[in-house]
Amino acid sequence: MGERYLKSVRLLAECLQGFERFVAEPVRRHGLTHPQxxxxxxxxxxxxMTYKELGERTLITKGTLTGVIDRLEQKGLVERVRKCDDKRSFLVRLTATGDTLFHTVFPAVVAHGKLLFADYGDGDFEQLDHALHRLRTRLDAPDLATAVPGELRAGHVPADER
Amino acid sequence: MGERYLKSVRLLAECLQGFERFVAEPVRRHGLTHPQxxxxxxxxxxxxMTYKELGERTLITKGTLTGVIDRLEQKGLVERVRKCDDKRSFLVRLTATGDTLFHTVFPAVVAHGKLLFADYGDGDFEQLDHALHRLRTRLDAPDLATAVPGELRAGHVPADER
DNA sequence: TATTGTTATACTCTATAACTATA
DNA sequence: TATAGTTATAGAGTATAACAATA
Incomplete structure (x- = not known):
């Protein structure tokens, strides 16, 4: 239980959680859920994008995606457009309203994010990026996907390590 | 849109997402949802712990907590125990079965986590922790909670920055 | 046969607010 | 009055699997 890495995982989870909280409120303020x-x-x-592309980028499975896109379509934010080359699939794209919302939300997000990194210099960003990039690379490593027979996976820190 | 920090946010989100995927499968394997x-x-x-403590640590609100605890109680993993000093509240604690599950899941999680950090030395951990700790501290900063009048909050990276 | 997206089930989580019983 | 937890309401997301249309 005393593994060195647990502290790092705990920190990552806290940053993760902090971001999620940071995001949750303004997203709701615009009438959207996080997946939306x-x-x-x-x-x-x-x-x-097609469902396939959207699923890959957002990690939402196709069955769930149908429901999410449905709600966005009802709100008039996205539309389904037939592709001519493969009639099984289509593109999901922003409507004019959706595009307006996107361009409203994003500058706000970027501007606020600046507060979080107001005191960061180039070197600070490099340190953060380097550490995260290394971890992400490790998470993507093919040997991790297969190294585990069945039970063993990671992600939480026991109370007595906190 | 070209803010330097967007790249870092993107990386953090990917690490976050990677962990979530890493966690999701084994948790389900043990018949639990993530909040459970x-x-x-x-x-x-x-x-x-009381509901209050649990809510603070997990960020689950009390109304939701009732449902989550109910399901865990039905599975025989936790129990509600009356406190004598304040009859409004009680402790939620693991049953013997829940404790066994905890001690089954955790060693597995820890062992698997080791794979992720197999090539990390002390210096590597320090770099990661330092970068994350700085960010977490910033997320906790009181001025962030009040600096924003209404609309501006952060958390996502536009497609054209990826 | 394989793939794209839909539908059907069934459950779980979430926010919100009103409610109870204690304090 | 304030606090701890419950209940009610109304969405919304999730996994899973069977299904239709197309490739």
């Missing part, structure tokens, strides 16, 4: 915002943010400044 | 696991993990190696 995720879709709007992913579609912004693109010509549209 | 969060409760089990939080209660492990403690004499029990």
């Amino acid at each position: 915002f995720d879709i709007i943010a992913t579609l912004g400044n693109t010509p549209g | 696991f969060d409760i089990i993990a939080t209660l492990g190696n403690t004499p029990g």
Whole structure:
């Protein structure tokens, strides 16, 4: 139980949690849930995406995606557009209203984010990026996906390590 | 839109997302949802906690907590124990079964986590912790909670920055 | 046969607010 | 009056699997 890395995992979880809280309120303020915002943010400044692409970027499975897109379509924020080359699929893209919302939300997000990093210099960013990049690379490593027979996976810190 | 910090936020989100995926499968494997696991993990190696404490540690609001605890109680993993000093509240604590589950899940989690950090030395941990700790401290800063009049909050990266 | 997206089930979480019983 | 926890309401997300249309 005394593994060195637990402290780091705990810190990551706290940063994670902090961001989630940081995000949750303004997203709701715009009448969106987090997955809905995720879709709007992913579609912004693109010509549209298929379900497959959206699923890969947001990690929402196709069955769930149907419901999320449905609600966004009801709100008039996205639309489904037929592709000619493969009639099974189509593009989901922002409507004019959705595009307006995207361009309203994003500058606000960027401006507020600046507060969080107001005192960061180039070196600070490099340190943070370097540490995170290393971890992300490790998370993507193919050997991790297969190294585990069944039970063993990670992600939480016991109370007595905190 | 070209803010330097967006890259870091993106990386953090990817690490976050990676961990969530890393966690999701084994938790389900033990028949728990993420919030349920969060409760089990939080209660492990403690004499029990009140709703208030649990809510603070897990960020689950009291109304939701009732449902989560109900389901864990139905599974025989936790129990509600009356406190004598204040009859309004009680302790939630792991049952013997819950404690066994905790002690089954956690060693597995710890062992698997080791794979992720197999090549980390002391210096590597220090770099990661330092960068994350700084960010967490910033997230906790009181001026952030009040600096924002209404609309501006952070957390996502536009598609064209990726 | 494989893939894209839909539908159907069934559950879980969430926010919010009104409610109770204690304090 | 304030606090701890419950209940009620109304969404919304999730996994899973079976399904239709198309490739």
